[in-house]
Amino acid sequence: MYPLTIESPQNGVKKQTILIVEDNTLNMMLLNDLLEVHGYAILKTSHGAEALTMARDYHPDLILLDIQLPDISGLEVARTLKDDHETRDIPIIAVTAFAMPGDEEKALESGCDGYVAKPISVHRFLGTVRSFLSRSAP
Numbered sequence: 854m855y856p857l858t859i860e861s862p863q864n865g866v867k868k869q870t871i872l873i874v875e876d877n878t879l880n881m882m883l884l885n886d887l888l889e890v891h892g893y894a895i896l897k898t899s900h901g902a903e904a905l906t907m908a909r910d911y912h913p914d915l916i917l918l919d920i921q922l923p924d925i926s927g928l929e930v931a932r933t934l935k936d937d938h939e940t941r942d943i944p945i946i947a948v949t950a951f952a953m954p955g956d957e958e959k960a961l962e963s964g965c966d967g968y969v970a971k972p973i974s975v976h977r978f979l980g981t982v983r984s985f986l987s988r989s990a991p
């Protein structure tokens with residue numbers, strides 16, 4: 854007997870989509886594999902400017918946003934997305950390395966909805982992801 858809630862294109866249930874914005878290759882791979890294994894469809898970029906375009910074009914269900922990016926800061930990305938009526942409803946979880954005092958406040962002030970410090974705890978991280986996806990569910 855199959856579980857009733859398999860999320861697959863075959864039974865017409867759309868996978869929830871997560872946009873990962875991360876310029877560190879290893880972190881990107883870890884996040885991608887972890888979330889893919891848990892059934893999410895993944896979009897990826899390592900640049901803030903591209904994150905803005907992808908958020909508008911694909912309207913993902915959730916954005917995981919690294920704060921240190923090579924072009925524009927993740928904080929700027931968050932502010933821009935939250936200023937745009939087309940993207941402001943997408944929940945954003947900030948992901949930061951080398952967490953400094955005040956990072957979480959800065960992320961939340963910039964419009965991020967949640968905050969996770971690297972290295973991530975897998976169990977807590979998945980819990981955070983699920984909690985934001987269920988809030989945005991139709």
Ligand code: MN
Nearest residue numbers: 876919921922
């Ligand atoms: Mn980075």
